[in-house]
Amino acid sequence: MRAERSVRRHLTVTMAAAVLAGLLVLVQAELLAGVLSGRFTAVALAGLAGVVGVRALLAWTQGVFAGRTATGVKSALRHRLLGRLRDLGPARLAAHRSGELVTLTGRGLDGLDAYLTGYLPSIAVAAVVPVAVLVRLFAADLASAVIVLVTLPLIPVFGALVGMTTKAVTERQFLALSRLGGHFLDVVRGLPTLRAFGRARYQATVIRQVADAHRSATMRTLRVAFLSSLVLELCASLSLALVAVPIGLRLLGGSLDLTTALLVLLLAPEAYLPLRAMGTRFHASMEGVAAADAAFAVLDEAGDDEPDGVRPAAAPPGGAPEIRLENVTVRYPGRDGAALENVSLTIGPRERVALVGESGGGKSTLLHLVLGFVRPSEGRVLVGGVDLRELDLAAWRARLAFVAQRPHLFAASVAGNIRLGAPSATLDDVRRAAAAAHAGFVADLPEGYDTVVGERGANLSAGQRQRIALARAFCRPGASVLLLDEPTARLDGRSEAAVVAATADLAEGRTAVIVAHRPAMIDLADRVIRVHEGRIVSDTTHSTDPSLPPGRDHAAAALPGPEDEEAPTAVPKDREPPAAAIPADEEPPGRDEVAAALPRPEDGEAPGRDHVAVVRREGSGR
Numbered sequence: 239m240r241a242e243r244s245v246r247r248h249l250t251v252t253m254a255a256a257v258l259a260g261l262l263v264l265v266q267a268e269l270l271a272g273v274l275s276g277r278f279t280a281v282a283l284a285g286l287a288g289v290v291g292v293r294a295l296l297a298w299t300q301g302v303f304a305g306r307t308a309t310g311v312k313s314a315l316r317h318r319l320l321g322r323l324r325d326l327g328p329a330r331l332a333a334h335r336s337g338e339l340v341t342l343t344g345r346g347l348d349g350l351d352a353y354l355t356g357y358l359p360s361i362a363v364a365a366v367v368p369v370a371v372l373v374r375l376f377a378a379d380l381a382s383a384v385i386v387l388v389t390l391p392l393i394p395v396f397g398a399l400v401g402m403t404t405k406a407v408t409e410r411q412f413l414a415l416s417r418l419g420g421h422f423l424d425v426v427r428g429l430p431t432l433r434a435f436g437r438a439r440y441q442a443t444v445i446r447q448v449a450d451a452h453r454s455a456t457m458r459t460l461r462v463a464f465l466s467s468l469v470l471e472l473c474a475s476l477s478l479a480l481v482a483v484p485i486g487l488r489l490l491g492g493s494l495d496l497t498t499a500l501l502v503l504l505l506a507p508e509a510y511l512p513l514r515a516m517g518t519r520f521h522a523s524m525e526g527v528a529a530a531d532a533a534f535a536v537l538d539e540a541g542d543d544e545p546d547g548v549r550p551a552a553a554p555p556g557g558a559p560e561i562r563l564e565n566v567t568v569r570y571p572g573r574d575g576a577a578l579e580n581v582s583l584t585i586g587p588r589e590r591v592a593l594v595g596e597s598g599g600g601k602s603t604l605l606h607l608v609l610g611f612v613r614p615s616e617g618r619v620l621v622g623g624v625d626l627r628e629l630d631l632a633a634w635r636a637r638l639a640f641v642a643q644r645p646h647l648f649a650a651s652v653a654g655n656i657r658l659g660a661p662s663a664t665l666d667d668v669r670r671a672a673a674a675a676h677a678g679f680v681a682d683l684p685e686g687y688d689t690v691v692g693e694r695g696a697n698l699s700a701g702q703r704q705r706i707a708l709a710r711a712f713c714r715p716g717a718s719v720l721l722l723d724e725p726t727a728r729l730d731g732r733s734e735a736a737v738v739a740a741t742a743d744l745a746e747g748r749t750a751v752i753v754a755h756r757p758a759m760i761d762l763a764d765r766v767i768r769v770h771e772g773r774i775v776s777d778t779t780h781s782t783d784p785s786l787p788p789g790r791d792h793a794a795a796a797l798p799g800p801e802d803e804e805a806p807t808a809v810p811k812d813r814e815p816p817a818a819a820i821p822a823d824e825e826p827p828g829r830d831e832v833a834a835a836l837p838r839p840e841d842g843e844a845p846g847r848d849h850v851a852v853v854r855r856e857g858s859g860r
């Protein structure tokens with residue numbers, strides 16, 4: 239708010255300085271005409287120099303305050319834009335290309351400089367100075383004033399005629415620029431894939447085409463701008479000729495004195511100049527206006543993080559809450575079918591729920607609903623009986639420990655990445671979390687926990703990235719809800735067993751929702767929910783029947799559908815490692831070896847209970 243006030247103040251000073259400098263032209267012309275005609279003495283030259291000096295000072299003031307205005311407006315817009323992008327949530331954000339957003343927030347908004355420092359002050363000058371000049375001309379010479387009065391409107395009329403196409407042309411140019419930025423970033427990120435598939439050269443051709451499209455759009459914009467300048471210059475020059483020729487003739491005929499003639503000749507161009515300048519600056523500022531339009535379109539998009547209605551956001555309930563979905567349907571923009579359809583589900587406090595089902599079934603969407611990343615198209619999500627739409631989402635998320643399906647690592651130190659959700663965590667806390675996530679490899683990195691991770695974790699293996707992301711979740715001991723999206727994907731058997739054990743430990747006393755494909759992870763849940771094509775098709779609670787081997791019912795719930803590639807198999811509880819965090823530098827207990835020896839589902843064959851028994855027997859016989 240304070241920033242907005244100061245921007246307004248700076249803009250007012252800019253406009254005032256521009257208008258004042260414009261009006262001083264009248265005094266300058268008056269003095270110059272007097273000095274040149276000999277009406278004023280040489281002393282008037284000092285006054286003339288003074289006026290020129292004041293005009294220079296005003297131009298400097300205008301430049302300084304215009305710069306401050308532009309910086310203030312751009313910074314405020316960038317802040318709001320970034321805030322909005324944060325609030326949009328991943329689902330809506332996915333509709334925008336990162337490169338286009340980068341172009342918009344960077345180079346795009348920089349285009350506003352021309353609008354704020356040039357076009358806006360020129361409007362103020364064009365509104366005041368020609369009128370003042372006309373008034374003075376009427377007082378000096380009626381015939382010339384009438385000619386100026388008649389010809390002056392031609393400039394805005396012709397300017398508007400040319401300018402009508404400007405907006406469309408500049409918008410096309412900005413679109414081409416955004417597309418170029420978006421495509422370029424996409425290609426740079428995907429270079430390894432493109433090279434592997436032999437498409438790098440082809441993409442270079444595509445970039446050339448997109449750049450060509452941008453070049454021709456820019457040339458079109460420039461053509462319109464030059465045409466506009468030509469028309470306005472021509473118009474102003476002809477109008478001036480209409481004023482100057484009769485003045486010359488009347489001067490020769492003796493019907494006009496030299497001072498008046500000089501004054502009219504000096505003042506008349508000043509009537510046209512502000513309008514011409516406005517036209518030129520209009521073209522220069524249009525790219526910034528197109529960028530601002532694009533920025534406002536993003537700002538106007540409904541975010542997912544705003545509580546509905548005018549009520550203040552409610553604080554999330556304390557302790558491990560109950561999570562309830564009531565007839566929830568989720569439709570993503572641009573998709574016909576629903577990602578989740580009429581789903582009703584209650585997850586009790588401290589309950590551990592595994593979400594299973596084939597790819598694309600809607601499991602991650604369900605997690606994102608609880609996170610508040612996506613909003614239900616129909617139905618509602620309740621946390622501890624309070625609608626998520628009424629909750630303070632920042633406070634709610636502070637209570638969550640979340641591992642995303644594709645965790646993002648920042649180009650910061652390993653420790654910084656792990657303590658992302660717990661900035662006050664000490665290095666010991668970070669080490670403990672890393673040990674629980676079985677991320678012992680960090681100690682072997684060149685600078686240990688201070689090693690700077692490449693952009694998006696580029697210098698780490700996929701499994702190492704996953705373990706750092708897990709450590710991030712483990713570094714939030716205050717969290718009362720665990721939301722894990724395939725936390726053991728990309729882990730080897732040994733690490734998986736340890737992470738499952740640590741997860742079991744962490745889930746104790748918390749509400750946990752875990753998207754899982756692997757049997758070991760599924761088996762630690764109290765309840766297994768199978769999601770298929772956006773619907774819950776089975777919901778199995780852990781059996782209390784002691785005659786049944788543990789996990790049997792889970793295996794049944796997790797049984798693959800026709801499309802499933804993996805056949806998850808329950809690993810009996812007694813074969814899991816103890817439910818305690820295993821220090822990364824220690825050898826995991828012997829059970830891990832069993833887990834490590836287990837053929838993984840991706841090995842082609844889904845292991846059954848017998849496999850485990852065989853491996854154990856072989857192991858013990860040695």
Ligand SMILES: Nc1ncnc2c1ncn2[C@@H]1O[C@H](COP(=O)(O)OP(=O)(O)OP(=O)(O)O)[C@@H](O)[C@H]1O
Nearest residue numbers: 329332570573577596597598599600601602603604
């Ligand atoms: N941002 C999005 N925009 C549009 N459609 C989406 C978006 N995210 C997911 N979908 C669609 O919603 C459906 C459910 O996706 P979701 O990611 O929830 O499945 P999933 O069960 O988690 O799959 P997986 O096991 O492969 O991670 C899919 O058809 C997917 O294509």
